[in-house]
Amino acid sequence: MKLAEALAERAEAARRVEQLRARVVGSARYQEGETPAEDAAALLAEAGEVLDTLETLIRRINRTNAAVRMGPGETLTDALARRDTLRLRHAVVTAAADAAAGAGGRGRQLRSELKMLSALPVAELRAQADALAREIRETDVRIQRVNWEADLLD
CATH class of the missing domain: 1.10.287 (Helix Hairpins)
Incomplete structure (x- = not known):
């Protein structure tokens, strides 16, 4: 199997x-x-x-x-840990970018209200999130390939 x-x-x-x-x-x-x-x-x-x-x-x-070895010095368990961590990292970076961009918030209603400023570089965070998403997909493809090639051990 x-x-x-x-x-x-x-x-x-x-x-x-x-x-x-x-x-x-x-x-x-x-x-x-x-x-x-x-x-x-x-x-x-x-x-x-x-x-x-x-x-x-x-x-x-x-x-x-x-x-099962994925490559030199990397087991499938290592790759799974990497993928899980990448997913968490992506979620954190995406949430930070959304918060910094003001997603879900409302803009100023009146001129007398204080203007909200971003404490983080939104464009850089979005680019980082895109790179992480690409790495997640690549890692997942490698894992799926091994899943279909490796025989289950007893």
């Missing part, structure tokens, strides 16, 4: 667990004299089985991510 297939299975298992959780919660109590819509104990047992499968998948994915 390829790593990308395991990632898809992991996502599906996580969705299944969430669906089962919601069904267990909905069936955990019922009114006296009525029958519950579903057997909460059976749903809970099924959720346990799916969680066991999910744990195995996560362990194998993590082992694979730590072992």
Whole structure:
């Protein structure tokens, strides 16, 4: 099985667990004299089985991510950490540019109101955000390529 297939299975298992959780919660109590819509104990047992499968998948994915090389001195885990940090950095820079540009704020209503000035260079921040977005896309493409090339480890 390829790593990308395991990632898809992991996502599906996580969705299944969430669906089962919601069904267990909905069936955990019922009114006296009525029958519950579903057997909460059976749903809970099924959720346990799916969680066991999910744990195995996560362990194998993590082992694979730590072992697969993206390049000299870089594992897939390193690339994932880099992508996550780039996304956070992009969000911070974009938020700073939006705030400095006055996005979401209102302009002066009256001449007597104080004029707001930008404390940050908006154009430079937007250019930096664009460069970060490009780096995120490039990193993500590299990660996706490896996901479809790497075999899942046991």
